[in-house]
Amino acid sequence: MNARTRFILAFTLLAIAAALLLPAVPQPIDYHDFADKRAALGIENFLDVMSNLAFALVGIVGLAITLRHRTVFAAPRERLPYALFFVGMLLTAAGSGYYHLAPDNATLFWDRLPMTIAFMSLICATIVDRIDVRTGLLLLAPALVVGAASVIYWILTERAGRGNVVPYAVLQAYAVFVMLFLAILQPSRYTHGGEIYWVFAAYVIAKLLEHFDEPLLHMGHIVSGHTLKHIAAAAAGYFVCRMLWRRKLVSAPG
Numbered sequence: 001m002n003a004r005t006r007f008i009l010a011f012t013l014l015a016i017a018a019a020l021l022l023p024a025v026p027q028p029i030d031y032h033d034f035a036d037k038r039a040a041l042g043i044e045n046f047l048d049v050m051s052n053l054a055f056a057l058v059g060i061v062g063l064a065i066t067l068r069h070r071t072v073f074a075a076p077r078e079r080l081p082y083a084l085f086f087v088g089m090l091l092t093a094a095g096s097g098y099y100h101l102a103p104d105n106a107t108l109f110w111d112r113l114p115m116t117i118a119f120m121s122l123i124c125a126t127i128v129d130r131i132d133v134r135t136g137l138l139l140l141a142p143a144l145v146v147g148a149a150s151v152i153y154w155i156l157t158e159r160a161g162r163g164n165v166v167p168y169a170v171l172q173a174y175a176v177f178v179m180l181f182l183a184i185l186q187p188s189r190y191t192h193g194g195e196i197y198w199v200f201a202a203y204v205i206a207k208l209l210e211h212f213d214e215p216l217l218h219m220g221h222i223v224s225g226h227t228l229k230h231i232a233a234a235a236a237g238y239f240v241c242r243m244l245w246r247r248k249l250v251s252a253p254g
Helices: 003-021 046-050 053-067 076-101 105-130 133-159 166-185 195-211 213-220 225-246
Strands: none
Touching: 003 166, 046 076, 046 225, 053 076, 053 225, 076 105, 076 133, 076 225, 105 133, 105 166, 133 166, 166 195, 195 213, 195 225, 213 225
């Protein structure tokens, strides 16, 4: 076991400990109080709902690129985590759109569940590209289960009156950190692997836009931070599309 693998294993154990041992934190009720409540065409919260079409567009284009014959994969099985990533984007479009029609904890569940499919699949795709094909594919099913379990656990604790969003939050932070760590320390077997930094940048920008939801709306009363967050988060998927479209194999599979 090399130093990188040991570090990832240690960080994984640390994340598990944090998820299990940190004090429970319920989902703040004011999380659902988004700035832009304007309706249009009979649709409540119109822009927050319709901006999810960006996820759908990226999901469709990404699946087409992943499944096309000319897209470079050293082995056909390497397409699977990327295909699931883009399926997660498509499902996020539906789940997030549904959530923003009537934001509350019950509908938020359907927003968060497909998001775990996307980011856990992308972790495994990154491992496939940079560490080892077999390991990345073997981790795919357990990773998806863990992601789904974090969201299911959260909603069950909310319904039981002792909500705890900490495991889900830890898992999301873990996913982002592991992808960034792998990108920095282990080059991809394919060209254009540096696109992963743009994915990370889009994620950070999306979080900032979410934080400044109301101030951005008040700047010109045109669009809110949360609507723009959807566009920025979908841009992360665009950069994955661009990477797959342009890349070539530079070394043999691990």
